[in-house]
Amino acid sequence: MRIKIGVLGLQGAIREHIWALEKTGAEVTVVKTVEHLEGLDGLVLPGGESTTMRRLLDKYELFEPVKAFAQQHPVFGTCAGLILMAQHIEGQKGPHLGLMDIDVRRNAFGRQVASFEAELAIQHVTEAEDFIGVFIRAPYILSVGPEVEVLATYADKIVAARQGPFLTCAFHPELTEDYRMHQYFYEMVKDYKEKQSVAKA
Amino acid sequence: MAQVGTERVKRGMAEMQKGGVIMDVVNAEQAKIAEDAGAVAVMALERVPSDIRAAGGVARMADPRIVEEVMNAVSIPVMAKARIGHIVEARVLEAMGVDYIDESEVLTPADERFHLDKKSFTVPFVCGCRNIGEAARRIGEGASMLRTKGEPGTGNIVEAVSHLRLVQSQIRKITSMSEDELMTEAKEHGAPYEILLQIKKEGRLPVVNFAAGGVATPADAALMMELGADGVFVGSGIFKSDNPSKFAKAIVEATTHYQDYALIAELSKDLGTAMKGIEISTLDASQRMQDRSQ
Numbered sequence: 177m178r179i180k181i182g183v184l185g186l187q188g189a190i191r192e193h194i195w196a197l198e199k200t201g202a203e204v205t206v207v208k209t210v211e212h213l214e215g216l217d218g219l220v221l222p223g224g225e226s227t228t229m230r231r232l233l234d235k236y237e238l239f240e241p242v243k244a245f246a247q248q249h250p251v252f253g254t255c256a257g258l259i260l261m262a263q264h265i266e267g268q269k270g271p272h273l274g275l276m277d278i279d280v281r282r283n284a285f286g287r288q289v290a291s292f293e294a295e296l297a298i299q300h301v302t303e304a305e306d307f308i309g310v311f312i313r314a315p316y317i318l319s320v321g322p323e324v325e326v327l328a329t330y331a332d333k334i335v336a337a338r339q340g341p342f343l344t345c346a347f348h349p350e351l352t353e354d355y356r357m358h359q360y361f362y363e364m365v366k367d368y369k370e371k372q373s374v375a376k377a
Numbered sequence: 378m379a380q381v382g383t384e385r386v387k388r389g390m391a392e393m394q395k396g397g398v399i400m401d402v403v404n405a406e407q408a409k410i411a412e413d414a415g416a417v418a419v420m421a422l423e424r425v426p427s428d429i430r431a432a433g434g435v436a437r438m439a440d441p442r443i444v445e446e447v448m449n450a451v452s453i454p455v456m457a458k459a460r461i462g463h464i465v466e467a468r469v470l471e472a473m474g475v476d477y478i479d480e481s482e483v484l485t486p487a488d489e490r491f492h493l494d495k496k497s498f499t500v501p502f503v504c505g506c507r508n509i510g511e512a513a514r515r516i517g518e519g520a521s522m523l524r525t526k527g528e529p530g531t532g533n534i535v536e537a538v539s540h541l542r543l544v545q546s547q548i549r550k551i552t553s554m555s556e557d558e559l560m561t562e563a564k565e566h567g568a569p570y571e572i573l574l575q576i577k578k579e580g581r582l583p584v585v586n587f588a589a590g591g592v593a594t595p596a597d598a599a600l601m602m603e604l605g606a607d608g609v610f611v612g613s614g615i616f617k618s619d620n621p622s623k624f625a626k627a628i629v630e631a632t633t634h635y636q637d638y639a640l641i642a643e644l645s646k647d648l649g650t651a652m653k654g655i656e657i658s659t660l661d662a663s664q665r666m667q668d669r670s671q
Contacts, residue, residue, distance in 0.1 A: 186633055187396040187417060189389075208634070223393050224417070225453055231415040232633055255393070282452060288476035289499050291386045292379040312389050313454065313476070331379075351389045 179366050182207040182216040184242070186232040188224020188256060192350035199355045200362035210241045218250040218365035221257030223312070223348050226282070229256055230272050239273075246275050250341035250368050252361040258315055258344045266318065276339045277321025284316040284333070284346075296347070298336055299327040301360045308354060309335065309347035316346050341368055382499030384521070390454070390477065390501055391522035391585045394418060394608055398598065398629050399587070401425045401612040404443065405450035407621070414625030418454040418477070420610070421447040426483050426530030427613035427652060430664070436484045438466040441473060448475070456503070461670050462488025471500040477522070479503045482669040483529045483612075492670065495519030505589065507540045507667060509547035513568035513576075514671075516584060523582065525606070526667040527590015530613050532654035534591045534600065536667060541588060541604050552580045590667070593651045595631030595644050602635035619649030 183193045185206035197204045197220065207213055219242070221229075233239040245251075253261040260272040264279040285292070291312045297305040309330065317334035320326060328336035328345070336345035343364060349357035380386075397417030402408040408419045423439040424432065438459050448455045454476035459466035461480055466487070470478050480493055480502055495502040496519030505526035506512040512523055525544070527537030547566075551573055554562060559577060563570040575583050588601030589610035598609045609632050611625075618624040627644040634640050662668065 185396075189392045189395065191395075192392065224395070225393065225397060227412060227453060228397055228415045228417050228629070231413075232630070235630065236634075287474045288390055288454060288501065289471065289474055290381060291390060292381045293383055293386055294379040310385055310389055312386060312393060348389060348393075351385060351392065 177366065177369065178203060179218070179362060179369065180205065180216050181218045181220060181362070181365060182212060183220045183222055184229070184257075186224075186238075187228050188222045189348065189350050190222055192348075193220050193222050193254075193358075196350050196355050196358040197362070200359045202362050202365070209236060210238060213241055213245050216245070216249065217369050218252070218361065219245060220361070221251065221253035221260050222350065223255035223257065226256035226259040226272070229260065233272075243273050243275075246273060246342070250343070250361070250365045251275060252343040252364075254345055254348055254350065255312065255314055258317075258346055261342060261344050262317075276337070276342050276344060277324055278337060278339075278344070279318040279320075280315050281318055282315050283313050285311055285314050288313055294330055296328050296330060296335070298357070299325070301327065301356050307349075307356065308352050309345075309349075310351045311335075311347045314346045387501035387521035388584050391503070394454075394522075394587075395585055396633060397608045398625075398632050399456065399608065399610045400615055400625060401610075402447060402616070405446045407616055408447045408450045408455075410622050411615070411625055412451045412453050414622060415629040416453060416625065417608070418456055419447060419451060420456045420458065420479065420612075421475075422458060425613040425616060426666075427532070427617060428530075429483060430530040430666075438463070438470065438484070441469065444470070444473060444475060448473070458484055459493075460484040461486040462491050462493060464493060467493055467498065467500075467502075471498055475500065477501050477503060480520075481505065482526060482666050486669050492518050495521075503587070505667070505670075506544065506586075508543050508566070509551070509573075509576075510566035510568045511671060512544055512582060512586070513566065513572040516572050516582070517569040520584065522584050522587065524587040524589040524610055527588070527592075528657055528660070529590045529666050531591050531657065531660075532593035532614060532617075532652040533657055534593065534597045535657055537588050537591045537601060538604065540590075540667075541586075541601060541606060544582075544586065545605050548576055548581065551577050592628075593654060594648075595627045595641055598628045599631045599635035599641055602632055608632065613652055617652040624648055
């Protein structure tokens with residue numbers, strides 16, 4: 177089964193996600209306009225500046241289509257993507273896409289001088305504490321709803337989570353050559369597609 | 378154990394800015410306009426380059442009060458400029474927690490011979506370059522991001538175009554060279570061999586390269602993206618225009634959708650007067666900021 181995954185291509189670390197996803201065996205395209213969503217099995221919301229991405233989503237009438245796409249397909253958001261996916265953002269009125277029942281804090285680890293990398297253990301993804309998490313002005317998840325599974329923590333802060341077809345992390349797996357997080361998302365997309373085609377049959 | 382200030386963390390920060398616009402601002406109010414327009418970062422300054430050019434004299438790091446005011450006003454990253462080779466200005470900005478330092482030829486150099494040892498800092502640096510030699514030397518010193526020098530504060534894109542084209546063609550040349558020719562190439566450019574080897578292997582610079590120095594219109598920003606820039610710095614262009622907010626939004630959108638020409642036409646309508654601009658040949662050698670460092 178051919179799996180086609182799109183990367184929201186408005187701003188940020190787009191090509192790194194493309195390289196990582198290609199390693200998983202997926203066919204990868206960049207999503208800049210509504211038409212680009214057609215035929216995709218999953219979508220990645222990359223790291224970048226969340227305020228910039230939101231503005232561009234609104235401006236090009238991508239916001240509602242992406243939200244509608246997410247009702248029927250898996251989505252993976254990293255860093256700024258996590259902010260876009262959260263239902264509650266500290267100090268901000270209302271969410272962006274609001275896909276996941278998580279409460280998040282922006283730039284939670286501090287400014288750039290506090291940005292860091294650290295080894296993480298990630299549920300379903302790693303077998304040991306050996307995934308390099310690159311945290312850049314990163315957010316973290318303050319709390320999660322009952323349907324959300326916490327996948328990873330760092331210094332007692334939640335930094336990766338999954339809720340059904342939605343996967344998110346506060347760090348940047350696209351900035352390392354460790355593709356396990358992308359592979360995990362690829363498997364999520366594949367399972368989801370298989371289940372849908374079974375349901376249709 | 379968490380490690381701060383690693384190469385990956387510093388270069389990664391610049392990767393997150395790709396496809397975006399970084400705007401020069403001189404106060405909190407301008408910073409907010411930039412953030413609302415969709416800027417990915419702001420550069421906090423005391424004066425924009427065209428005013429620095431007009432004022433003459435020695436241009437230094439901005440008053441920390443201005444930098445602090447801008448940092449408090451916005452949630453996007455804040456950059457600030459330090460003079461070339463001015464270790465203490467850079468350390469002061471780092472201590473204040475700015476997100477990125479521009480070791481910039483727009484300010485009067487503090488050291489005519491040596492740039493900063495940027496590897497020894499936790500904060501990442503961006504530096505200007507006109508050719509692959511300058512680019513590779515700055516990367517060798519630890520710059521995590523590059524930008525074309527252009528000719529700042531002129532509103533004239535010609536120098537930025539020539540710098541970006543030259544760097545791109547030199548990368549293409551290096552990529553196609555045989556490995557045994559690289560050492561001589563490195564010698565001729567005064568470039569670290571290891572950096573050229575890395576460029577050859579990857580077919581690109583190991584850090585992002587933005588356009589800067591003369592971007593005055595949405596079409597200018599789109600042109601630089603078309604030529605292969607990873608993003609755009611806009612200095613004097615925005616807040617020297619008649620309607621900064623509209624202008625800023627137009628530049629952001631033109632940068633994202635740089636190949637959507639009908640859109641750029643729409644964006645460019647009724648923007649009012651762009652900054653007047655300076656023809657490069659009218660600048661005498663002492664006024665050329667790009668020549669201040671190599």
